[in-house]
Amino acid sequence: MYQKGMISFAGGLPHPSVFPFHNIAVSAFPANTVIDPAAPQPPAESVEYAIQRELTPSTSYSIQQGLQYMPSTGMQQLLGFLRAMTERMWKPAYADWEVMANSGSTAAWSLITQLLLERGDYILTESMIFSTSQAVFIPMGIKAVPIASDGEGMRADALEEALANWDESKGRRPRVMYLVPVGQNPLGTTMQLERRKDIYEVAVKYDVIIVEDDPYTMLEFPEYKAGQPSTGPDPDVDVDAFLARKSPSFLTIDYQGRVIRMDTFSKVLAPGSRLGWFTMNKMFSERVLRATEVQANGPSGFSQIIVGQLLEQWGLDGFLKWQVNMCEQYRVRRDWMLDAIYNEFDVVPAEETDVEGAIGQVVYPKGQAHTGPALMSFLPPVGGMFIWIKAYWRTHPKYAAFAAGRETPENDFEEIFWKTLIANDVLLTPGWYHDPYQGDDVHAVEEAGAGHYRLAYSFEPKEVMDEGVRRMAKVFVDEWTGN
Amino acid sequence: MYQKGMISFAGGLPHPSVFPFHNIAVSAFPANTVIDPAAPQPPAESVEYAIQRELTPSTSYSIQQGLQYMPSTGMQQLLGFLRAMTERMWKPAYADWEVMANSGSTAAWSLITQLLLERGDYILTESMIFSTSQAVFIPMGIKAVPIASDGEGMRADALEEALANWDESKGRRPRVMYLVPVGQNPLGTTMQLERRKDIYEVAVKYDVIIVEDDPYTMLEFPEYKAGQPSTGPDPDVDVDAFLARKSPSFLTIDYQGRVIRMDTFSKVLAPGSRLGWFTMNKMFSERVLRATEVQANGPSGFSQIIVGQLLEQWGLDGFLKWQVNMCEQYRVRRDWMLDAIYNEFDVVPAEETDVEGAIGQVVYPKGQAHTGPALMSFLPPVGGMFIWIKAYWRTHPKYAAFAAGRETPENDFEEIFWKTLIANDVLLTPGWYHDPYQGDDVHAVEEAGAGHYRLAYSFEPKEVMDEGVRRMAKVFVDEWTGN
Structure with a gap:
């Protein structure tokens, strides 16, 4: 409530004179910075600004305002x-x-x-x-x-x-x-x-x-x-x-x-x-x-x-440019992960295969496009940080026997194979982690005889992605083809 | 999940190389700073520290850790x-x-x-x-x-x-x-x-x-x-x-x-x-x-x-000392507000009066201790930022007639008198604002014929407190004694 000349005892604000900061000086990256994801280093250049107790001609923010209620x-x-x-x-x-x-x-x-x-x-x-x-x-x-x-x-x-x-x-x-x-x-x-x-x-x-x-x-x-x-x-x-x-x-x-x-x-x-x-x-x-x-x-x-x-x-304009550069960062990382998958497997557009319900790309063991088992399928992402793969349990040689008599064989197999990957030193996020909750009594299976994993490409360096996908490929191929 | 040699695609962290800050340099007050509430100025001295991308020998925090998930x-x-x-x-x-x-x-x-x-x-x-x-x-x-x-x-x-x-x-x-x-x-x-x-x-x-x-x-x-x-x-x-x-x-x-x-x-x-x-x-x-x-x-x-x-x-030790100094800050402000009240009214320990249910101090018009109407009572606080006053509607000359036939005359009078204070350019927080909610149908009255206001002493300078309490005193005395 404001009126001219009013004295207010209604507030209860701490007194800003005791916010114990003179100055917060920030050295930031220029907006047009391009970081090389292959050898990430901070730029040599910087944008410098300082937030002071009071507003200054060059700042829009002050300590006294920013640190108050x-x-x-x-x-x-x-x-x-x-x-x-x-x-x-x-x-x-x-x-x-x-x-x-x-x-x-x-x-x-x-x-x-x-x-x-x-x-x-x-x-x-x-x-x-x-x-x-x-x-x-x-x-x-x-x-x-x-x-x-x-x-x-x-x-x-x-x-x-x-x-x-x-x-x-x-x-x-x-x-x-x-x-x-x-x-x-x-x-x-x-x-x-x-x-x-x-x-x-x-x-x-x-x-x-x-x-x-x-x-x-x-x-x-x-x-x-x-x-x-x-x-x-x-x-x-x-x-x-x-x-x-x-x-x-x-x-x-x-x-x-x-x-x-x-x-x-x-x-x-x-x-x-x-x-x-x-x-x-x-x-x-x-x-x-x-x-x-x-x-x-x-x-x-x-x-x-x-x-x-x-x-x-x-x-x-600068912030938008920064964000577009961020996009390029993660575009490169997405490419690394997909490059690794394309290198370690044979990858075929889903519409060129007869794999039912597949979208995006279907993955076969290296050198066995169309001829070997369809191991999984995935959509090459055009955004974000994740690749979602659908693994085809139904083409796994032991799955039919495994599934017999089980209520949720897809989920069970997903967990077992997840642990097999872990035993081979590669950790994915299992699909069940992302199953929408429909009640304690509902165990969703999105597709019969299939399971899912999520791969993040946001963080690891290219060499690590290559090695991780190599490990994945070896486990998949060993499991599916019994080598 | 961690195991030695594991490659994880499970995370999904943004890459810290693109957190766009080189350095955050802070100039802070020394821990033993004493601000004079009467003329608050930042101290001439400072404590300087800088948080850098990586930990340094002199810091416990880094940008890469502090700005990550x-x-x-x-x-x-x-x-x-x-x-x-x-x-x-x-x-x-x-x-x-x-x-x-x-x-x-x-x-x-x-x-x-x-x-x-x-x-x-x-x-x-x-x-x-x-x-x-x-x-x-x-x-x-x-x-x-x-x-x-x-x-x-x-x-x-x-x-x-x-x-x-x-x-x-x-x-x-x-x-x-x-x-x-x-x-x-x-x-x-x-x-x-x-x-x-x-x-x-x-x-x-x-x-x-x-x-x-x-x-x-x-x-x-x-x-x-x-x-x-x-x-x-x-x-x-x-x-x-x-x-x-x-x-x-x-x-x-x-x-x-x-x-x-x-x-x-x-x-x-x-x-x-x-x-x-x-x-x-x-x-x-x-x-x-x-x-x-x-x-x-x-x-x-x-x-x-x-x-x-x-x-x-x-x-x-420094932070505790800083806090003890903060305590002194607000102790001084508490004293200012109480000084103003003691200056503008006659204030008598409750136990020396016959005001029923009063705790702390009873307030009379200046020069009318015990003889004039008990206007209010309050507890001089030993902590925090607020003084809570209980105003005695029942000693107000017009209250008995006002209350007749009303369901919640205390609350009604509190609001009316609050507006009278506002009309005289002093804003308090009305008591009803702090009534514990007991249901839409319950209108709590803590004490028959009394109401409450909260006064904050945390923010205003001494002169403003003096003037605000002077205005309050004038309104109280005018209202209660019909001058």
């Missing part, structure tokens, strides 16, 4: 930057959208689940889900309704079918959908514009809120070209060309304001920032703000002033 | 410091307690409410509660059971009575207690050792978990001495003497491990750190960690490395 929306300077970026990148389809900072997408999604879901509810998910994303709602008594995916993620026809034929005796029809549209974790799928429109229209028809969790949005690559020499990061990718080719956000087509979008700095700056942001309509943002006030009190001020001022130093 | 416990270096401080300050009564970082006490308490409380539950609170602390549990369908307070906060006899006579038809007996034992917000009460023991034994008897939210723990002052000349901050308060005189934590007497303690850097470093910590037994900490992993993923890495390294630079 503040609105749970996050700082206005930061929100202004994010609004401008949202406008540039997505051109949302309605006018009065809001941007609000949060403490990263884990915290953001936890808050949204609490606001939108109630005990006994169902939530629409993709056919596989990031385990942490569901670990937050399972204890709340929420179950997933996994919708079948293809190479672009959730299928609109399967979504329509699930909603049209909803059995109300199970509980009320799902009103919330959770999607990771770019580089889906774990599926590695990326959803293009037409699919998004189809999904959106089903959401309109059945009044479903779409939560678009998009941490990998800027890590959307060109397609992998098998057999071409691998190249390092391209320093000359044009930002506008990048944005023109990349899939849009659901915000771009959200004429009804039914999308809650979650972005994060975790993948393009650093996870330790614990800083992300929502974009959503005012009806949602008012409720999210109220919940944030009592559940978090906003993100770290240190994170906001250090990241916020970096964005000011770089400018919007 | 990390265990949701917080960083081990920070936890080590906090463990040592806990041992030094509280000497917990059992051996295997755990310390775990969190994103500040708002987030911490939100998480605890979700873990310990279920829809329909009741929670034991003090007679008044910090509004944000209950705003998080009200929407969960939880109601408060306020326990009568005296000058030390919650009364053990009233607690025993509430639990012994619990009406199971309302719901199950409360199993969780929420307390702010030092400088209670809004009551300004501080609980000494004997009271804590009494409360603890009732908790043992009825198997109640005590959540000790203690943000003001280091702001525990010596008693206010009326009529003595006000003094500036004492630079020579000895840390050990301070700790010896201050009230202990419930941890000190918690031989059963039923206390969940919440500390925060908000009041002694800066709220913008969004950094605090739990101390609790392993049974609790395992569950809290699991919940944190899916709800927050730990506190900001920027906060942890900047605060953590500051603590390393200062050392434990």
